[in-house]
Amino acid sequence: MTSVRVFFIGGWTSYRALFGWLSPWILIPTFIIEPVFQILFFAYVGRDAGVGDDSFFLVGNAIQFASIPCLFAMGNTIGGERYAQTLGLLLVSPARRVPLFLGRALPVIVNGLLCSLIALGLGAAILRVSIPLDSLPLLALVVAVSSFACTGLGLVAAALALRVRETAVLSNLVMGVLLIFCGVNVALSALPGWMAAVGRVLPLTHGIEAARALVSGAAWSNVRGLVVDEAVIGLGYLVIGLAMLKWFEVESRRSASLDRA
Amino acid sequence: MAVIEVDDLTRSYRAASGIWRRSSKVIEAVKGISFEVERGELFGLLGPNGAGKTTTIKMLITLLLPTGGHARVLGQDVVKDAREVRRRVGYVFGGDRGLYERLSGLDNLKYFAELYGVPRRDQGPRIGELLELVKLDGRERERVEGYSRGMRQRLHIARGLLHKPEVLFLDEPSIGIDPVGARELRQTVASLVEGGTTVLLTTHYMFEADELCDRIAVIAGGEIVARGTPAELKRGVSGGSVLEVEVFGSAEDSMATVRSLPGVTSVVVEDRGQAQVLVVRVDTGAEVTQAVLATLGGVPVGRVATREPTLEDAYVELVETGVPA
Numbered sequence: 001m002t003s004v005r006v007f008f009i010g011g012w013t014s015y016r017a018l019f020g021w022l023s024p025w026i027l028i029p030t031f032i033i034e035p036v037f038q039i040l041f042f043a044y045v046g047r048d049a050g051v052g053d054d055s056f057f058l059v060g061n062a063i064q065f066a067s068i069p070c071l072f073a074m075g076n077t078i079g080g081e082r083y084a085q086t087l088g089l090l091l092v093s094p095a096r097r098v099p100l101f102l103g104r105a106l107p108v109i110v111n112g113l114l115c116s117l118i119a120l121g122l123g124a125a126i127l128r129v130s131i132p133l134d135s136l137p138l139l140a141l142v143v144a145v146s147s148f149a150c151t152g153l154g155l156v157a158a159a160l161a162l163r164v165r166e167t168a169v170l171s172n173l174v175m176g177v178l179l180i181f182c183g184v185n186v187a188l189s190a191l192p193g194w195m196a197a198v199g200r201v202l203p204l205t206h207g208i209e210a211a212r213a214l215v216s217g218a219a220w221s222n223v224r225g226l227v228v229d230e231a232v233i234g235l236g237y238l239v240i241g242l243a244m245l246k247w248f249e250v251e252s253r254r255s256a257s258l259d260r261a
Numbered sequence: 262m263a264v265i266e267v268d269d270l271t272r273s274y275r276a277a278s279g280i281w282r283r284s285s286k287v288i289e290a291v292k293g294i295s296f297e298v299e300r301g302e303l304f305g306l307l308g309p310n311g312a313g314k315t316t317t318i319k320m321l322i323t324l325l326l327p328t329g330g331h332a333r334v335l336g337q338d339v340v341k342d343a344r345e346v347r348r349r350v351g352y353v354f355g356g357d358r359g360l361y362e363r364l365s366g367l368d369n370l371k372y373f374a375e376l377y378g379v380p381r382r383d384q385g386p387r388i389g390e391l392l393e394l395v396k397l398d399g400r401e402r403e404r405v406e407g408y409s410r411g412m413r414q415r416l417h418i419a420r421g422l423l424h425k426p427e428v429l430f431l432d433e434p435s436i437g438i439d440p441v442g443a444r445e446l447r448q449t450v451a452s453l454v455e456g457g458t459t460v461l462l463t464t465h466y467m468f469e470a471d472e473l474c475d476r477i478a479v480i481a482g483g484e485i486v487a488r489g490t491p492a493e494l495k496r497g498v499s500g501g502s503v504l505e506v507e508v509f510g511s512a513e514d515s516m517a518t519v520r521s522l523p524g525v526t527s528v529v530v531e532d533r534g535q536a537q538v539l540v541v542r543v544d545t546g547a548e549v550t551q552a553v554l555a556t557l558g559g560v561p562v563g564r565v566a567t568r569e570p571t572l573e574d575a576y577v578e579l580v581e582t583g584v585p586a
Contacts, residue, residue: 002378013372017361085358089420092322093376094347100376253326256274 011103066112074154112147146207149234155241271329351426507563
């Protein structure tokens, strides 16, 4: 019961405590205006260059924007603790680490989902892209799975915060990698082979492909494999992130890295 | 019965410097210290900055692994039984960080209550009594970012007590707090000990240790240089007296000469407002007042007084000589 409460209540409290974007002055530009700018930018570049259609850029960029909360908020679940000097207190608590850190992922996944769905809706309205109404529930599921997968990668970044002081720089770099390698604005088939191969083991790639198919009218059976792949990739990163957290926690006790890194 | 057993505890770490040409050196923060704390005792660990006090506490609360020796808290090994130790001890450190600024005091307490597995039905009453104990009742719904330093420190204490720890580690809890706040804090600590909590306190405020502690270990350079009750420590260096000379000018120039006078055991200079005070420890029977005044030359002199040594004098002498006990 304690672990369940640490997962849900602890996770939500930690999100409120550490995610410093909850002020409307930061939240609205970051989660609503900026994604729309990015969607419009790439859609108009695509129109001008005569490549892709608006729907391609809308779906890719809307889902890629889930990475903002998923990478930065997740990284901040440890980095923010370090800054507030609460990390030591957290680590000397007897709370089990898996619910403690996974609980922190749950609000972040919801945040990523909402961020992408709002961007998708606003972008579709502005660009007049029609999304089949009956695809919306499945589309929301795909976006949720993509947010989950990206949060798994965010947990890896969070674990690194046990070893290094600054994670925002890394999160920015990873965001750039996702933008280029995941088929957000350039289809995987148009990327060099090695880049496409990297893209296939990153979160978002399969989710974006599935979402594009759904918007084009594909049935669930056609995208199920992609969604499963996306979930498995997310699960893989989550496991890696938890293993890294455990390792770095032991290492921090051994090498005093919390004080010196 | 000892609830904290420290045996030859050592902690060293590697400190690196440079970016391209990395160089590193091993720093021995704690060098084989041993002590025991009995149940219900308030034990003080005194020492200057960098003496190894916080490193020792961090090993005892399982945040750091020792590089040598052993430590047991409540019969549990701090390395092998870390989770059990964590469940039964509390940790409070000084300063105004270590709290979630964007949350209210109440939410901070609720969060840590969850982490320490305080049952939901007990959380409300427990938090209520702690808020009353630390005099934050009525302010608990305000965000911590608006709290004064004293309020934050009191909230730290409440946080550390949420799960009713049997042993409480207080690492310089009164640092930066105003005198009234510090006095209230000392009262709170004293009442905890009366209630049966074992407390290990680190501080470099001598009067605080003198007022609160049953026993004290003085640590300097990672080694324990003295241990005993406050009275024993004072007695250990109380052969003699202390001469204080208020000087309105630079007293440092005279220190070497005064130190070389027969009968003088130690000399320190303290800044007190506009003046400096030359604090001279003198052997029993030695009379050095005139000789000390003569070394000051034309520097204006204010009050001159002789008194009995205090715990602070004992501490200064112990830390300066640094001979392990």
